[in-house]
Amino acid sequence: MNYGIVSQEQLEQIDTILASKLIKLGVDCVIIIDMAGNIITAKDNGESKYDVYSFAALAAGNFATVDAMAKLVGEAEFSLLFHKGQESNIHFSKIDDELLLISMFGKDISLGFLRLNVVEAIEQIRKVWEGGNG
Template sequence: MNYGVVSQEQLEQIDKILNEKLIRIGVDCVIIIDMAGNIITAKENGKTKYDVYSFAALAAGNFATVDAMAKLVGETEFSLLFHKGTECNIHFSKIDDELLLITMFGKTISLGYLRLNVVEAIEEIRKLWANG
């Protein structure tokens, strides 16, 4: 997948997928970044005040650290990460080797329901890129 040449139409379709699959169910913020921490797109519910640029850079570093730990224990990767807080939870999931989907959500959404929607969103994004 070559996301470096994402068309405006593809970005709009990705934003639509993120809105329908994640923001609509109550997710606070969702960001797609590359592994260097560059933001490809970000959507939020209109109520958050997250600094997505700082968050993206830190998230890329966090994922790289966990990836290195996976290799230390003999895994090729940990393709999913989850951090649970009292008010905010963060879910990381790889779209492919180059892209990471980060979802921030509150305690009103169950992790299982979120993961189901994340998997569906990622599948739709992969199909979009495969056909684009």
């Protein structure tokens, strides 16, 4: 997937997917970043107070660190990461080798339900990217 030449129409379609699959579900904020921490797009519920730029940079570093740990234990990768807090949770999922989808959500959403919606959203996002670049 070459996200470097994403059209405005593709970004709007991806934002619609993020809004319908994740924000509507109750996710506070969802970000798609590249592995360097650059934001491709971000959506929130209108109430989130996250500094998405700092978050994206730290998330990329976190994912890279865990990727290195996976290799130390003989895994090719850990394609999913989850951090659970008392009030807030963070879910990372790879879209492809270049992109991560990061969801920040509260305790009212079950991890299983979120993961199901993330998988569906990623499938739809891949189709949008392939439609414009394939």
